Amino acid sequence: MKAADLNRLELIGIDQKRGFPLFGASRMIMFGATSISRLQEDLYSSLGVERTKAILARFGYEAGMHLALSIQEMYHFDSPEEWLMSGAILRTMAGYAQEEITSFEMHAEEQRLIVSGIWRDSFEATIWKAKHSIASFPVCAILSGMASGFASTVLGKSVWVKETCCMAQGSEQCRFEGKDLVSWHTTEDVFKKHFSVDSLEERLRNTQEALNKAKADIDRQKIEISRLRLLTRKSTPNDEIIFRSQAMADLLDLAKKVAPTQSTILIQGESGVGKEVLARYIHAQSGQAKHPFVAINCAAVPAALLESELFGYVRGAFTGADKDKKGLFVAADNGTLFLDEIGDLPLDMQVKLLRVLQNKEVIPLGGTLPQSVNARIIAATNRNLKDLIKQGKFREDLYYRIAVFPLFIQPLRDRKQDIPILARHFLSIHQPRSMGFTPRAMRFLESYHWPGNIRELANWVEYAAVLAGENAVEIDHFPLHMAETPKEILPQLAVDFPSLQELERRYIEMVLQTCGQQKAEACRILGISPVTLWRKKKHPG
Numbered sequence: 219m220k221a222a223d224l225n226r227l228e229l230i231g232i233d234q235k236r237g238f239p240l241f242g243a244s245r246m247i248m249f250g251a252t253s254i255s256r257l258q259e260d261l262y263s264s265l266g267v268e269r270t271k272a273i274l275a276r277f278g279y280e281a282g283m284h285l286a287l288s289i290q291e292m293y294h295f296d297s298p299e300e301w302l303m304s305g306a307i308l309r310t311m312a313g314y315a316q317e318e319i320t321s322f323e324m325h326a327e328e329q330r331l332i333v334s335g336i337w338r339d340s341f342e343a344t345i346w347k348a349k350h351s352i353a354s355f356p357v358c359a360i361l362s363g364m365a366s367g368f369a370s371t372v373l374g375k376s377v378w379v380k381e382t383c384c385m386a387q388g389s390e391q392c393r394f395e396g397k398d399l400v401s402w403h404t405t406e407d408v409f410k411k412h413f414s415v416d417s418l419e420e421r422l423r424n425t426q427e428a429l430n431k432a433k434a435d436i437d438r439q440k441i442e443i444s445r446l447r448l449l450t451r452k453s454t455p456n457d458e459i460i461f462r463s464q465a466m467a468d469l470l471d472l473a474k475k476v477a478p479t480q481s482t483i484l485i486q487g488e489s490g491v492g493k494e495v496l497a498r499y500i501h502a503q504s505g506q507a508k509h510p511f512v513a514i515n516c517a518a519v520p521a522a523l524l525e526s527e528l529f530g531y532v533r534g535a536f537t538g539a540d541k542d543k544k545g546l547f548v549a550a551d552n553g554t555l556f557l558d559e560i561g562d563l564p565l566d567m568q569v570k571l572l573r574v575l576q577n578k579e580v581i582p583l584g585g586t587l588p589q590s591v592n593a594r595i596i597a598a599t600n601r602n603l604k605d606l607i608k609q610g611k612f613r614e615d616l617y618y619r620i621a622v623f624p625l626f627i628q629p630l631r632d633r634k635q636d637i638p639i640l641a642r643h644f645l646s647i648h649q650p651r652s653m654g655f656t657p658r659a660m661r662f663l664e665s666y667h668w669p670g671n672i673r674e675l676a677n678w679v680e681y682a683a684v685l686a687g688e689n690a691v692e693i694d695h696f697p698l699h700m701a702e703t704p705k706e707i708l709p710q711l712a713v714d715f716p717s718l719q720e721l722e723r724r725y726i727e728m729v730l731q732t733c734g735q736q737k738a739e740a741c742r743i744l745g746i747s748p749v750t751l752w753r754k755k756k757h758p759g
């Protein structure tokens with residue numbers, strides 16, 4: 219049988235039972251060429267050129283393979299060449315394109331093939347042209363795949379038919395070249411990749427894997443960050459300033475402005491308002507944060523030790539000084555030296571400190587060589603230095619040397635807006651799963667006068683967190699037995715010599731305020747019944 223003897227009418231049969239068209243023994247399905255244009259368009263627009271061409275080429279390749287096998291089964295061709303040529307006739311008969319082989323060179327034994335030809339009115343180029351302008355690439359992917367599949371089956375070895383120019387690109391007709399891979403100077407890998415759609419799934423799989431890996435990395439980093447945060451927190455406790463009040467906002471604005479300068483700063487405020495926290499904040503904002511922050515509480519160190527602590531000593535300066543020791547001024551080099559409770563500094567030390575601040579150098583105990591001092595000094599006190607000056611307990615010249623830039627932290631009772639956010643912050647540290655505070659408990663915290671300021675609030679919340687566990691914190695959970703009676707307000711109650719009746723009214727009001735308007739608690743303190751309290755509030759006296 220020769221390829222030229224193929225008869226279209228004999229090729230197409232009918233499945234007598236079901237009435238389907240048959241090609242050999244295989245069922246055929248008919249689509250109009252234009253109905254394929256929808257599919258072509260959707261594929262290109264959703265998958266892009268490369269993906270679409272790979273999918274269509276693979277579809278064509280499979281079809282070409284089956285066609286080659288079934289035609290050889292139906293007719294036994296005289297030679298592989300005839301078998302191969304039948305492919306061109308079948309593609310024309312099937313309506314794909316009018317195919318014409320223009321050159322042909324085949325060595326079946328060596329499995330070598332070089333063929334070229336023309337496709338006229340390729341269906342793929344035709345439907346492309348009907349919808350689009352000139353294509354920038356050859357569009358006849360099914361046809362190329364089909365010819366490749368057919369030729370590969372005949373040769374028993376991969377043949378790659380490539381379209382060299384396409385009608386969709388503006389040529390009069392499509393042209394193709396087909397060669398075995400050796401003749402193309404290419405490899406099986408490259409060939410398979412061209413006809414493979416696996417790479418899409420592979421790419422998706424790779425992306426998914428990369429995504430999972432990135433997620434795991436992020437999780438690991440989150441854990442590391444929280445671990446580092448914990449470590450940092452340990453080394454600098456309370457390093458963040460938590461506030462809601464305008465007073466604190468204004469204060470921090472000032473602090474931020476003075477931080478980058480070298481000015482000596484004096485922080486004033488009651489005990490527990492967070493003077494060291496502010497000093498650390500200034501250090502962190504100073505631009506010298508990588509240098510040390512060194513703190514010393516002048517009231518806590520015995521006077522005899524203070525000098526050697528601050529200035530250091532050389533070996534043999536005194537009994538027990540068996541080696542040189544750096545003083546804190548030198549230890550804080552380029553950083554910040556925080557002198558807390560400076561109002562408690564003994565007078566003789568005040569003289570020495572003044573000298574250091576003036577000369578910017580220290581002489582260690584027992585030494586003769588001065589060491590230069592580069593530390594920024596932040597002093598703090600809860601005492602009224604001007605009063606101390608009047609009493610002769612603090613040197614006026616030292617005061618003016620350290621109070622270059624004074625900052626005042628208001629007591630907590632004067633900035634009640636800060637109480638809820640601070641209380642919640644401390645609660646979250648001690649009981650991260652807590653339900654928070656009941657409204658009554660929060661009202662109580664806001665009305666208490668906090669003689670110990672933030673430190674006292676922190677202690678109260680820590681205490682309550684233990685008692686309340688994960689439940690909401692109630693008033694009963696606070697260490698009320700530790701609550702100081704507001705001694706300093708008591709004299710104010712009577713400072714204007716009010717009548718007894720007025721004094722009683724004021725006192726009841728104060729107790730109620732202190733208890734966060736908890737009448738039962740107020741009655742307990744006042745030693746009266748709720749009815750009496752009610753009556754007294756309604757009709758004082």
Ligand SMILES: [Zn+2]
Pocket residue numbers: 337340343356357358381383384385386392393
């Ligand atoms: Zn084409």
